[in-house]
Amino acid sequence: MAVLSAKLASAALAFILVAASLGLIEAREAGIGIGIEIGSRGKPRQREFDYFNLALQWPGTYCQRTRHCCSSNACCRGSNSPSVFTIHGLWPDYNDGTWPACCTRKHFDEKEISTLLDPLEKYWPSLSCGNPSSCHEKHGTCSAPVTGDEYNYFLTTLNVYFKYNVTKVLNEAGYVPSNTEKYPLRGIVSVIQNAFHATPKLACRNGAVEELHICFYKDFKPRDCVVGSSSSSDVLSSSNSCPNYISLPAYASLGAGNAESKLSWVPDDVL
Numbered sequence: 001m002a003v004l005s006a007k008l009a010s011a012a013l014a015f016i017l018v019a020a021s022l023g024l025i026e027a028r029e030a031g032i033g034i035g036i037e038i039g040s041r042g043k044p045r046q047r048e049f050d051y052f053n054l055a056l057q058w059p060g061t062y063c064q065r066t067r068h069c070c071s072s073n074a075c076c077r078g079s080n081s082p083s084v085f086t087i088h089g090l091w092p093d094y095n096d097g098t099w100p101a102c103c104t105r106k107h108f109d110e111k112e113i114s115t116l117l118d119p120l121e122k123y124w125p126s127l128s129c130g131n132p133s134s135c136h137e138k139h140g141t142c143s144a145p146v147t148g149d150e151y152n153y154f155l156t157t158l159n160v161y162f163k164y165n166v167t168k169v170l171n172e173a174g175y176v177p178s179n180t181e182k183y184p185l186r187g188i189v190s191v192i193q194n195a196f197h198a199t200p201k202l203a204c205r206n207g208a209v210e211e212l213h214i215c216f217y218k219d220f221k222p223r224d225c226v227v228g229s230s231s232s233s234d235v236l237s238s239s240n241s242c243p244n245y246i247s248l249p250a251y252a253s254l255g256a257g258n259a260e261s262k263l264s265w266v267p268d269d270v271l
């Protein structure tokens, strides 16, 4: 299945590149927008992004989807599983809601970020056992005009994450993890607006916060995630997978601190 989707994805990419070489300047495919420009040597290259989207995940919600474990999945760390918003990615985005991906052929090299591995494992863990993206630096390569090389992309992301500490801001306002409380979406949004002077975007699953995005201009000053979101109805409709009252589930241990006991373990290379 994964192999099939990889084939479909590469066929789609090939199609986009052919269309671009025929002079189609912009293409959109399956929700992923690829702004393509023709480079000086006649090769297609993606135009530079407009802003950064720091996508955060709430493990208390995300980990409820875990059906099997692998060594790379932080949901399977039992009592050491993350209890804060963790980083999903620092995504370079276009203002029209699309985004570039895999901008150069540069491959991810773990050696370049060896000194960052501890904080990355803690705050930017994988929460699934899925395959990595088709290219190894899907977002980092497209951020390069601003963030530079691989090391600086990861370091910058960690710095922004620590500076704009969403978990701390929410906890201090009384929005703490709970398996019984429901909180007003409007309240959560306004606490973040007050703290960062910008409007976040939320995504929910079954009424629980799964993702929270905060956005930045290219100089890392906060900006609204939704363009032109001055009215509160825009803000709420942009988070339309969320009901008016939402939960922030506490991490439910996947088998009382012993994830292996309830979940099947599947080695990474089988997935």
Ligand code: 5GP
Binding pocket: 053, 089, 091, 092, 093, 098, 099, 100, 138, 139
């Ligand atoms: P999902 O379907 O889980 O929302 O997204 C799958 C992947 O698509 C993400 O891990 C991310 O790499 C990419 N993606 C989804 N939404 C966005 C977005 O708004 N901006 C960018 N740059 N990438 C996104």
